[in-house]
Amino acid sequence: MEQHSDPREAHAASASTANRQHGVVSLIDYVWGAILLIPALTIFSSTHVRDLGAAYLLAATAVFFGLLRAILGLRVFLVLTYVPALFGVLAVGADLLRDVNLLEAALIRPDPHEAWPVIQPHAHWIALTAVLLAMPIWVLFRTPSARTGRGKWPSATLAAITFAAVTCGAVFHDTVLRAWPLNVISVAAASAIGRDDFISTALPYAPTNPRSASASWGASQLPGLHPQTETYILIIGESVRADRLGACGGQKQVGISHQDAIIYCDVTSGSSSTHTSVPLLISREMPGGAFRVSKDATFMKAFEEAGFHTYWIAVQERGIAWPDANTDMFVTIKRTDRESLLPSLRLAFAQNAPKKLIVVHTYGAHFSYCDRYEPATAAFQADCSKLSELPDDSTLPDFIRAYDNAVAESLRFVDAVISEAAQAGGSSFVMYTADHGENLLDDGRKLFQHALKDPTRWDTTVPAVMWASDEWRASNSARWERLRANHEAKAMHADLVPTLLGSAAIRYVDERRVAIDLGAMSPAADRTRWVMRRLGEKINGDQLRQAQPGRQ
Ligand SMILES: [Zn+2]
Structure with missing residues (x-):
């Protein structure tokens, strides 16, 4: 060696x-x-x-x-x-x-x-x-x-x-x-x-409920005479952008048939995706927080503290917003919201509670549009065989006709809820908005649907509808007039829960000053309507409206 x-x-x-x-x-x-x-x-x-x-x-x-x-x-x-x-x-x-x-x-x-x-x-x-x-x-x-x-x-x-x-x-x-x-x-x-x-x-999307059982809104109904039976309803729509409604510049067949309803056409949603927008809508938070679903209770807790029995009736899954209602019903999705949700809503109406808050989470006009309405009775003829792929300039008109049908069906559900509330009698107030809007190849970027990398004016501009029974209006005439006077205001999702609670004469603890009760005041002209860009990040929703020249 x-x-x-x-x-x-x-x-x-x-x-x-x-x-x-x-x-x-x-x-x-x-x-x-x-x-x-x-x-x-x-x-x-x-x-x-x-x-x-x-x-x-x-x-x-x-x-x-x-x-x-x-x-x-x-x-x-x-x-x-x-x-x-x-x-x-x-x-x-x-x-x-x-x-x-x-x-x-x-x-x-x-x-x-x-x-x-x-x-x-x-x-x-x-x-x-x-x-x-x-x-x-x-x-x-x-x-x-x-x-x-x-x-x-x-x-x-x-x-x-x-x-x-x-x-x-x-x-x-x-x-x-x-x-x-x-x-x-x-x-x-x-x-x-x-x-x-x-x-x-x-894990923001983990199947775990973050809500704290001890969270409180410190709420109570203002002293005074209150009606024997009171029903408040919030309908959370899906993928409905404001400009398709006849009342907001769209086709006249797309609308609410109850002529006494008030329609808002310029409401910013909290975000452009269901999973972040719905939790925000029912919260007392502004867009920009790091949590998808808050530890806080939802506004349903405020109604509960004020003596209401609360219901959450949904075709969409529990984990989107982790609702904290007294009674929840998660129902199987059928073609239209009317088929899916009206039976459960009637059950809630029939229950023996004099004061009710009912939140209904629909499937609205979510893609694919042709699956959301009955073609035989639809207002517009759309060739659904063309809608299996992404739209291009040649198939876009069919996509839009199908979308308008889906939006019209969404609003027929709102009309049906209003009719149920009117029929039930008593003092009732119905509010509708959509979780977010939808992109339909609106500008040079050719964006489609929603929940994209960045929010746009089209997927964050949603309508709101408000309706109240004769009995409610008789005892809240000034408030109803204010709601009507505000219908062209620059509103935002964060205003809706305060408006609903104000309409029920419920006072509660809320640190926000920028979110307002639209039945009590008008939004300041210079306020910023924030929209969530992603968790922990927000952008000015009004700048989205200025930056991108629209189709109309
Ligand atoms: Zn959605």
């Missing part, structure tokens, strides 16, 4: 071994870093157009792992991050290969006896991944420790960066808790201690 008799040769050999080791260690360092970042770039990136900005989340992840690596030696870093790395790889794999959201699956199926049959077919792959990820740790523990030390930054710099990062984390905890791996850690911790509100911060 050859010996290194020459000391220089021996030195060169040991230097080359050291270089090789250094290369292996650096490779492990970079590859491990990449493995840790992959979930942040894929499954835990901003998953929804209404979620927080993707760059914020990725930055939080990079700073978190970067700081850990700068502080710790590579061996300790790998051991500490082995579980996140394994979870991250498995979660990316589950998403790519099985279309499973591992984090949400863990939330839905926490019982190991139920989870095992689902995991078992993949157990050997999971074991193999665990072993492969353990390999670099095994290699490192066979490498001299001098090569696996912590980063080269001086301690004072590290301390300063750590302090800055922890401060930022504390201030922007809504963002940080949503960033990988802090989202998983916070969800695990929240599950362990039973705090659902942390879960819904980390």
